[in-house]
Amino acid sequence: MPPILEVAGLRAGYGPIDALHDVSLTVDEGEIVTMIGANGAGKTTTLMSVSGVVRPRAGRVTFGGNDLRTFPAHEIVKLGLAQSPEGRKIFPRLTVLENLQMGAFTRKDPPGIAADIEKMFGMFPILNERKGQAGGLLSGGQQQMLAIARALMARPKLLLLDEPSLGLAPQIVTQIFGVIRDLNQNQGMSVLLVEQNARMALKVAHRGYVLETGRVTFSDKADVVLNDPRIRAAYLGE
Amino acid sequence: MIFAADSAFWQAFTQQTIDGLAFGALIALVALGYTMVYGIVELINFAHGDLFMLGCFLSLTILAAFGLGGLGFDATVKDPSPVYVAVILLTCLLVAMPFCGALNFAVDWVVYKPLRTAPKLAPLVSAIGVSFIFMNVGLFWGGAQDVNFPNLIPDTNLMSEGSGIRFTYKDAMVFGVTVPLMIGLTLFVQYSRLGKAMRATAQNPTAAKLMGIDTNKVIGLTFAIGGALAGAGAVVYALKVNTISYTMGFQNGLYAFTAAVLGGIGRIPGAVLGGLIIGLVRYYGSAYVGETWAGALIFGILILILVFRPTGLLGSTTREKV
Ligand SMILES: Nc1ncnc2c1ncn2[C@@H]1O[C@H](COP(=O)(O)OP(=O)(O)O)[C@@H](O)[C@H]1O
Ligand SMILES: [Mg+2]
Numbered sequence: 001m002p003p004i005l006e007v008a009g010l011r012a013g014y015g016p017i018d019a020l021h022d023v024s025l026t027v028d029e030g031e032i033v034t035m036i037g038a039n040g041a042g043k044t045t046t047l048m049s050v051s052g053v054v055r056p057r058a059g060r061v062t063f064g065g066n067d068l069r070t071f072p073a074h075e076i077v078k079l080g081l082a083q084s085p086e087g088r089k090i091f092p093r094l095t096v097l098e099n100l101q102m103g104a105f106t107r108k109d110p111p112g113i114a115a116d117i118e119k120m121f122g123m124f125p126i127l128n129e130r131k132g133q134a135g136g137l138l139s140g141g142q143q144q145m146l147a148i149a150r151a152l153m154a155r156p157k158l159l160l161l162d163e164p165s166l167g168l169a170p171q172i173v174t175q176i177f178g179v180i181r182d183l184n185q186n187q188g189m190s191v192l193l194v195e196q197n198a199r200m201a202l203k204v205a206h207r208g209y210v211l212e213t214g215r216v217t218f219s220d221k222a223d224v225v226l227n228d229p230r231i232r233a234a235y236l237g238e
Numbered sequence: 239m240i241f242a243a244d245s246a247f248w249q250a251f252t253q254q255t256i257d258g259l260a261f262g263a264l265i266a267l268v269a270l271g272y273t274m275v276y277g278i279v280e281l282i283n284f285a286h287g288d289l290f291m292l293g294c295f296l297s298l299t300i301l302a303a304f305g306l307g308g309l310g311f312d313a314t315v316k317d318p319s320p321v322y323v324a325v326i327l328l329t330c331l332l333v334a335m336p337f338c339g340a341l342n343f344a345v346d347w348v349v350y351k352p353l354r355t356a357p358k359l360a361p362l363v364s365a366i367g368v369s370f371i372f373m374n375v376g377l378f379w380g381g382a383q384d385v386n387f388p389n390l391i392p393d394t395n396l397m398s399e400g401s402g403i404r405f406t407y408k409d410a411m412v413f414g415v416t417v418p419l420m421i422g423l424t425l426f427v428q429y430s431r432l433g434k435a436m437r438a439t440a441q442n443p444t445a446a447k448l449m450g451i452d453t454n455k456v457i458g459l460t461f462a463i464g465g466a467l468a469g470a471g472a473v474v475y476a477l478k479v480n481t482i483s484y485t486m487g488f489q490n491g492l493y494a495f496t497a498a499v500l501g502g503i504g505r506i507p508g509a510v511l512g513g514l515i516i517g518l519v520r521y522y523g524s525a526y527v528g529e530t531w532a533g534a535l536i537f538g539i540l541i542l543i544l545v546f547r548p549t550g551l552l553g554s555t556t557r558e559k560v
Contacts, residue, residue: 053447089445091438102438125255154450230486
């Protein structure tokens with residue numbers, strides 16, 4: 001089976017500067033793939049290029065057989081690709097419920113949307129308790145849950161997650177990673193996970209990529225990456 | 239009566255309140271266009287007041303098409319039938335609102351959209367340019383002098399003789415048009431799918447794109463709605479004040495912009511609140527401080543409020559995390 005996402009020779013950047021020089025990676029259906037790398041390596045730029053917010057300058061991005069470079073950002077969601085972005089990017093003056101509704105913006109099935117909102121409330125009960133509150137009033141951890149739930153409301157086949165554990169208390173990180181694993185195992189959702197917390201990410205992922213200043217420098221099965229001495233030294237603080 | 243001694247005072251005060259609220263509601267309608275556009279693209283649309291002015295000249299042209307206006311026309315229409323007035327008012331609204339909405343939309347598409355990622359100064363300067371272009375169109379359309387606008391709606395008082403208060407057909411028209419539009423806008427922005435998309439885009443355009451929202455379309459829609467409200471304001475203004483000129487966009491635009499800032503720019507209820515406050519201050523100021531001081535008073539209050547609440551009355555006081 002062809003991979004659900006294929007990025008090949010991707011070059012992208014901002015203004016005169018290229019942040020990505022040559023990024024290639026694949027995500028197979030039902031797979032969790034993680035991308036690790038230092039601050040500024042280009043992880044966020046990669047995800048934003050896949051989502052169409054940053055326009056690729058060269059290379060290919062193929063999702064489910066579609067050449068994503070021919071789609072504007074707002075149409076990519078409809079193909080089944082959603083992102084929970086770095087820094088959460090919650091709509092601060094929309095309520096929790098409205099934030100979730102925005103996640104389903106491209107969908108036209110009100111009963112299905114209502115059912116999925118209930119599902120999100122089941123997954124993250126705190127969001128139910130706070131559904132009438134403005135998103136900006138939630139704590140960091142709650143906002144992260146909302147960002148993930150909002151992305152899931154699009155019913156994506158592939159979920160992009162950018163640093164979901166950043167700045168969160170350990171038990172909340174555990175909860176969030178539990179949800180990711182559960183979505184993958186029970187619903188077959190593919191996940192491309194970008195993480196600072198490399199150890200945690202490599203434990204939950206099937207495969208891993210290492211990104212250094214806009215280039216993929218290493219990739220393998222997650223346990224191989226996790227046990228590579230150079231990776232341990234550079235990214236796992238050993 | 240216990241308050242007999244004060245009754246003259248209260249009569250005058252009530253009168254200033256009515257007049258102030260009527261003027262304020264009009265300013266609010268124009269202020270909404272400033273605040274919605276600022277809210278979504280952080281652009282102070284300097285051309286908005288001039289768009290309002292063009293709406294007034296368009297209304298004049300529509301009235302001329304009805305045989306009202308033109309050379310030698312007696313500016314006061316004698317005893318028009320209510321149906322006739324209603325037809326003309328509705329025609330003006332149904333033409334001026336789409337016209338101003340479409341014009342604002344087109345300007346966004348042609349001028350501001352290509353500058354979306356440029357430094358904020360670029361669209362700002364372009365807006366000033368558009369303002370001058372609109373003014374020149376107005377000059378060409380209506381000439382350099384003040385133009386009399388046909389006095390179609392009677393100034394007949396609707397209150398009883400003894401009340402000592404004037405609430406005229408014109409006032410009824412002002413509230414009859416502005417209040418439903420403001421309520422309609424609020425409901426649309428609060429509850430409709432596109433209204434929510436509009437708020438989402440204003441609050442975080444990148445996240446809005448990630449939700450599958452076509453942000454350029456939503457921004458265009460915002461310009462169109464803001465423009466349509468200015469068009470409605472123009473019709474109401476022309477029919478109430480009966481004098482228009484190609485420079486009117488500047489002063490009224492400034493009032494409206496001030497209203498938007500006063501209420502908290504980017505906040506829809508803020509524009510309404512700001513407009514009403516400015517209307518009241520203008521009329522109370524004229525009555526109790528002096529006609530010539532009304533302008534100074536308005537801007538004095540603006541400065542005072544901004545010193546203590548830099549984000550405006552309804553703006554958020556805490557910075558939101560990006
Ligand atoms: N909006 C932007 N404008 C200009 N440069 C940017 C922008 N976002 C990121 N960059 C630059 O692109 C490079 C990659 O950044 P990013 O993709 O955010 O890395 P990471 O997510 O791995 O930390 C960095 O050098 C960063 O400074
Ligand atoms: Mg990043």
